[in-house]
Amino acid sequence: MVDRQYWWFFKGYDVKNNKVWSRSFKEFDLDTLAQRYQTPIYFTNGKRIQDKARLIREAFERHYCGPVEINYAVKANYCPQILDLIALLGLGADVVSPNEAILAEQRGIPKEKIMFTGTSVSKEEMELLVKSENYKINIDSLSQLRKLREHRDEWNIRGLKLSIRINPNIGAGHNPDVITAGVRNEDGVPIKFGIEEAKIIDAFLLAREYGFYPDTLHFHVGSGWLGNDVENFRLALRNTLRVMRELENHGFSELNLDVGGGPGIRYKESQESFPFDTYARIIREELIASGVKIKKLILEPGRSLVGDSTILLTKVNTVEEKNGILHAYTDASMGTLIRPKLYHAYHEIINVSNPNGEFYHYSVDGNVCETGDTFTQDETRAIPEIREGDILGILDTGAYGDVMSSCYCLRGRANILMEYKGSLVECSKGVEDLDQILYRFRTNVKLQP
Numbered sequence: 001m002v003d004r005q006y007w008w009f010f011k012g013y014d015v016k017n018n019k020v021w022s023r024s025f026k027e028f029d030l031d032t033l034a035q036r037y038q039t040p041i042y043f044t045n046g047k048r049i050q051d052k053a054r055l056i057r058e059a060f061e062r063h064y065c066g067p068v069e070i071n072y073a074v075k076a077n078y079c080p081q082i083l084d085l086i087a088l089l090g091l092g093a094d095v096v097s098p099n100e101a102i103l104a105e106q107r108g109i110p111k112e113k114i115m116f117t118g119t120s121v122s123k124e125e126m127e128l129l130v131k132s133e134n135y136k137i138n139i140d141s142l143s144q145l146r147k148l149r150e151h152r153d154e155w156n157i158r159g160l161k162l163s164i165r166i167n168p169n170i171g172a173g174h175n176p177d178v179i180t181a182g183v184r185n186e187d188g189v190p191i192k193f194g195i196e197e198a199k200i201i202d203a204f205l206l207a208r209e210y211g212f213y214p215d216t217l218h219f220h221v222g223s224g225w226l227g228n229d230v231e232n233f234r235l236a237l238r239n240t241l242r243v244m245r246e247l248e249n250h251g252f253s254e255l256n257l258d259v260g261g262g263p264g265i266r267y268k269e270s271q272e273s274f275p276f277d278t279y280a281r282i283i284r285e286e287l288i289a290s291g292v293k294i295k296k297l298i299l300e301p302g303r304s305l306v307g308d309s310t311i312l313l314t315k316v317n318t319v320e321e322k323n324g325i326l327h328a329y330t331d332a333s334m335g336t337l338i339r340p341k342l343y344h345a346y347h348e349i350i351n352v353s354n355p356n357g358e359f360y361h362y363s364v365d366g367n368v369c370e371t372g373d374t375f376t377q378d379e380t381r382a383i384p385e386i387r388e389g390d391i392l393g394i395l396d397t398g399a400y401g402d403v404m405s406s407c408y409c410l411r412g413r414a415n416i417l418m419e420y421k422g423s424l425v426e427c428s429k430g431v432e433d434l435d436q437i438l439y440r441f442r443t444n445v446k447l448q449p
């Protein structure tokens with residue numbers, strides 16, 4: 001039988017002898033891998049991350065002249081070995097909690113390449129970040145600026161370099177909940193991020209008056225947008241550059257410009273891959289048109305670096321028809337991967353045990369007690385025949401996958417493996433067991449009758 005060809009091979013897969021293989025891991029196929037290790041498994045292809053970093057860099061080399069720094073958005077996936085790879089690639093880190101900053105540094109990302117962008121930051125966190133650890137921070141609310149002023153002398157931070165985050169008024173994203181600019185998202189939820197355009201000049205002036213040195217203007221429109229939203233990004237950039245021009249009139253010249261993250265990935269066959277060439281060209285064009293001179297351009301990609309590097313391998317426990325619908329019940333759940341439930345997100349589902357099988361329509365479900373615990377939500381999916389014991393692969397789960405997981409129903413979080421230089425790296429101690437899940441409850445308190 002001729003092996004079937006699939007649209008997702010470009011992410012680093014092949015089908016040979018009715019099994020799915022990772023092109024960069026040649027020891028055994030993904031079915032065998034999943035049968036040898038505990039499932040569910042997030043299996044990351046390290047080479048794909050390297051390739052994506054190169055692709056982004058090359059697009060900017062081709063279309064943008066000037067220094068560019070790439071700060072990986074750690075929130076997308078904090079797996080320590082992924083951070084190792086990011087450090088080896090010479091990238092920096094965009095972090096959103098003190099713990100992310102600490103882990104990024106522990107894994108080898110130099111402090112000077114780490115920037116903290118937090119929302120709702122306590123005084124204690126600010127103290128840790130700027131006084132004890134000396135990380136660069138991106139001011140998201142004027143209140144943060146006031147806190148820094150209040151403690152400036154006690155923390156000895158006069159002259160501190162700062163970034164300030166503008167809300168550029170125009171957002172974009174794969175779902176209303178991940179659009180981070182504008183006044184409200186389309187569901188009416190007020191946007192909590194950044195400082196409004198009208199207050200930015202004052203924020204810079206205030207920072208200077210307080211004895212700090214604001215050297216970066218930052219914006220982030222939202223996450224997971226593709227080519228059709230690039231023009232929204234352009235408009236947000238234009239708004240930001242207009243403010244930068246005004247800032248020049250106040251003596252803030254040659255600032256760094258941080259355009260945040262957000263480029264999406266091709267989750268579906270009907271989508272196009274993100275046009276990094278166009279993205280780089282738009283940034284260059286808008287900079288030229290605005291006349292603004294910047295010192296350095298900073299990008300903060302998360303999803304586009306790691307999203308399509310990872311496949312979630314999950315074993316099918318049960319296949320059964322109910323009310324005329326074929327259900328394939330897996331050993332993963334919405335606790336393992338929340339995106340389909342939370343965002344109605346589409347993830348391609350493949351049968352790595354039988355990729356050449358005849359297609360049937362399935363609802364692919366999880367193993368926790370919620371009706372919404374299904375990876376296919378309200379639409380059944382055509383998948384090559386699934387038999388009990390087969391391994392399904394849920395594609396493109398490298399970003400906002402395991403990091404958003406939970407132990408609902410006391411089901412442990414997934415096993416994590418990674419391909420690096422053609423070998424298998426065990427990143428986790430298998431699927432979390434009861435002891436690991438209950439670690440934080442180990443207070444030695446037992447209620448007595």
Ligand SMILES: Cc1ncc(COP(=O)(O)O)c(C=O)c1O
Binds near residue numbers: 075076220
């Ligand atoms: C400030 C900031 N930068 C970067 C990112 C990374 O976004 P993405 O993973 O879509 O590239 C985010 C995510 O929402 C963010 O809030």
